[in-house]
Amino acid sequence: MKDLPHKTIERLSQYRRALLLCLDKGKTHIYSHEIAKIQHITAVQVRRDLMLIGYTGTLRKGYNVKELIDLIGHIIDSEEGINVAIVGMGNLGRALINYFAGKRSKLKIVAGFDINPDKIGNIMSGVPCFSLDEMPEVIAARNIKVGIMTVPADFASDTANALVKAGIKGILNYTPKPVNVPKEVYLEEYDMITTLEKVAFYVKMQEEEES
Amino acid sequence: MKDLPHKTIERLSQYRRALLLCLDKGKTHIYSHEIAKIQHITAVQVRRDLMLIGYTGTLRKGYNVKELIDLIGHIIDSEEGINVAIVGMGNLGRALINYFAGKRSKLKIVAGFDINPDKIGNIMSGVPCFSLDEMPEVIAARNIKVGIMTVPADFASDTANALVKAGIKGILNYTPKPVNVPKEVYLEEYDMITTLEKVAFYVKMQEEEES
DNA sequence: GAAATTTTGTTAATATTTTAACATTGTTAA
DNA sequence: TTAACAATGTTAAAATATTAACAAAATTTC
Incomplete structure (x- = not known):
């Protein structure tokens, strides 16, 4: 497979x-x-x-x-399931958590991380929020394999490094800034702006075609 | 081009x-x-x-x-710029707006729509929020060409229909439910769950390889 | 000033992905 | 019962996308 x-x-x-x-x-x-x-x-x-x-x-x-x-x-699920963490509990992070809430999937978002003291210690949409300092322990203790990055662009690189250091195996980067990770970490960059620009491009093309 | x-x-x-x-x-x-x-x-x-x-x-x-x-x-921008609307001013909708805020792009998010009366009439992150009833007029008046769907899955189909009816030319669907539009409307489905499942799959693969 | 190096631009080859073509076989209908 | 149909499964072809190969030329080094 x-x-x-x-x-x-x-x-x-x-x-x-x-x-x-x-x-x-x-x-x-x-x-x-x-x-x-x-x-x-x-x-x-x-x-x-x-x-x-x-x-x-x-x-x-x-x-x-x-x-x-x-x-x-x-085929696509891991038998034991895979635990996921979200770094950046802003709008996007919370949106993703809600997307997953209630889905009986083998993928579970089991921890969130944020820099904001008001959020740390809270449970947001069922996901406990930790400080960035706690990352290594939390990721190890909860057997987290995948990290989703939903932090501001300026923190992208540092966040990726921290995740790698904490032993994460796969990263999904929603930040508009590409990051670098060692080759044994699976990285997927997903850039929301690109998708929108693509739609706009084809709309423009269609209009020019008509005229 | x-x-x-x-x-x-x-x-x-x-x-x-x-x-x-x-x-x-x-x-x-x-x-x-x-x-x-x-x-x-x-x-x-x-x-x-x-x-x-x-x-x-x-x-x-x-x-x-x-x-x-x-x-x-x-090449990729439209000379006059393209106006964009977001339907669904929840976490994801607001996240996208913030992504774009400050970017001097030819793409401008000029309107948001929501069902929630508390949001309607407000300006959120610089984007005015309208009710769904106002969609046809707002889209026409503001020359909106592209619609981003960030509504709950159950509203996906209705939202797409409403956007098409209002004369939109391109749709970016962030809902996990694919929608149908006439072929002259450019449609891009983007499913966040798929991306995460893909990352999880390759992480799983790597682990199985190691063992 | 000649040789080595570095970088672009482009053609050719390879790899991946999609689409077409069609054989096969249950099911329905005449 | 037999012909027409509608669906699957698979091989072959076409289209798309990536990578390799290499010529050309500016710059650096000897």
């Missing part, structure tokens, strides 16, 4: 989310073209992804929703 | 951000490998992207930071 295409991994996560909604609606089976419609992709791509993970549906009945959810879980 | 690769568009936005920081530091020239280092990509890729936009640097001196910033601006 190690060599699944990166894009397939992303889509599996998305398929699962869509499938969970279907399950809630009482749907037991689903066709590749239904999944495709939801995700704005083609049915071939869905079938290809499922082929890659070795799942086979029923001809003319489609895929068993429950089975598929479980299989995707076996 | 229409046929620049999608990935190049994204990277141009990122290059510009990096270049702006360099400019602040007083750097006048930069090498392709320096840009590459910041963005965690290869120098060849940087040079190739710049080739595609027809920018040429100075041999052995690198690229002129100021010039390059301007050129990227000419």
Whole structure:
């Protein structure tokens, strides 16, 4: 499973989310073209992804929703679950916590860190907030593997270093400033401004095309 | 410029951000490998992207930071600027507004919408908040082209429909639920959960490899 | 002033990702 | 019962994206 295409991994996560909604609606089976419609992709791509993970549906009945959810879980989730910390309990940090609240996922946000004394010691949306000094102990004690960075840009680099030093294995950086980490730490940069600029670019293009 | 690769568009936005920081530091020239280092990509890729936009640097001196910033601006920005609205002034909506505050970009968040009467009529981080009923008029009056959706998942579909009806040209959906829009509206789905699940997957993979 | 070095710009090769094509097989319908 | 249909699974082709290779030229070093 190690060599699944990166894009397939992303889509599996998305398929699962869509499938969970279907399950809630009482749907037991689903066709590749239904999944495709939801995700704005083609049915071939869905079938290809499922082929890659070795799942086979029923001809003319489609895929068993429950089975598929479980299989995707076996592939992308860690069996014991993975604990996550958020550094920066500002608007973005809290937004992410709320996103996850209630989701019965193998991913659990178990700690938050902030510099603001008013926040430290509190429990915010179910997540206890610690000071930055406590990072090494908290990360070790709670077996935290992944860190999400939602601090202001100026603190990006220091935060990344602190996370690495504390033994984190993966970082998701929401800061607009790219950071450097040793190669054994998996790093995903996600820049919200870029996404918006991209949308604006294609809107502009479309307008210019029309005129 | 229409046929620049999608990935190049994204990277141009990122290059510009990096270049702006360099400019602040007083750097006048930069090498392709320096840009590459910041963005965690290869120098060849940087040079190739710049080739595609027809920018040429100075041999052995690198690229002129100021010039390059301007050129990227000419390519990805709309000359008159593009106005943006945020629907959902919760944590995520406010986080995005703060991200943009102070950035002298051609993209301006000029209106927010929310369902909460306590927020309506207020100015939040410099952005006035309107009720959903006012959407058509506000979007028309303020010439808003792009809408960012930061509402709870249950409102995703209705919000998208309302934005389309109001004449929006591009939508950036931060909701975990994909939406449908007519094909003339540019849609970018961005799912924060997927990104985190991806990081967790690769962390898990690395651990399994080690054992 | 010649050789070595460094950096750009570009073409060619490789790798990845998506899409097309189609064989297969249950199911429905005539 | 047999033909038409609708869905899966898979191989092959096409499109997209990245990386390698290298020529050209300015700068530095000897």
